[in-house]
Amino acid sequence: MGLVEHFEKFLGQIEVGWSVDADGRRMPFQIVRFPQGSGPGTISFATLGLGRYPLTSPNSDIEIRHELLMLAPESLGDGVLPSLIQQVGEETIHSQRPLLRGDVIGPRGPLIPGSQMEALYVTLPVYFPDEFATCEEEDHTIVIAWLVPISASEAHYIVHHGWADFEDRLVEQDPDLTDLGRQPMLLQPETEHESTSRRREGRGDRQPGALQ
Template sequence: MTRVSDHDAPGLVEHLERALGPIRTGWAVAPDGAKTPFQIVRFAGGSGAGSVAYSTLGLSRRVLPSPTSDLRIRQELLMLAPDALEPDDVASLLLQVGEMAIRMGRALLRGDVIGPAGALVPGSDLTALYVTMPTYFPDEFATYSDDDGTIVIAWLVPITDSEADYVSNHGWDAFEDRLSEQDPDLVDFHRTAMTL
């Protein structure tokens, strides 16, 4: 992917940078050389020491319908990862998920599971992504409003096969109860599965 430094959403960028630190690098070209429909950016910080945040930037220009209501949603996708993880791997995951949402023609909602589809990164037992609110940050970080309306920040959390099955069988609220009880490190791409 080719690094980029320009962006066309200064208010949104400021909102993200207040919580995540300055943008350090970005991607606007896919591995095959095609221009991407939105950028991926990597910030200086994350949710704590040793973590770094990645986000789509420009996905929110696409207004996507909710699959469960009449709402039309603008959103950007967020991932948190260990600083040592290969940046291109995380950027590629975000690009794939954002492009999938555009192809499906629908917004990603809290409780959605993408996958399982094999190890997210080499050597990991995490095979799927769970969509939720960015709970590692203050509540006001979860949305940004501009002249065109509200943009929702959706956090993509890496999860295991068994955790994905649990969401499918018991619902997202029960799964988030387990997250609260067991408090796994959701930034760790090599964590073990929760006890469910």
């Protein structure tokens, strides 16, 4: 199954795509919009062709090819999201470094006017079945990296307490990660006792999976 078929299996048929930016410059990959997201009233945007660029993980020296995914409310329309994904994708090409699980991009100011979401968090597309996370194409694997809008305070929390702790907080509070208008989570770091207990339970050493 090719990449387009892989996306359309989960997100519906491509509705529209962009291959040039606002200045008429041809982009190194496409941005496409799908009619379905993670649930009712949501849509998806993704890169198409970013995976042609092999990028080397600084953590493991593994070559990673990935496409980027964003989910948003249908009411938001196209807005700035295509250009936002374009910017992030081109930054990975220029840096020759892939986005890894737990990476934070920003804060760089509100993602859309009036939003308290000012950064992007990179993780696995957990709102979908496990098989959506990777696509086998020709002689390589494409990883789907989900860009999650987060607030400045959430970005600060990740930097100081780590992505594993942050994802535990996501599980506990279960915010709607497709809603760019949501309120930031109320975050309190776990105590040393809780952290030690979590490690003893085997949850403190979670690996980043394919985005490592």
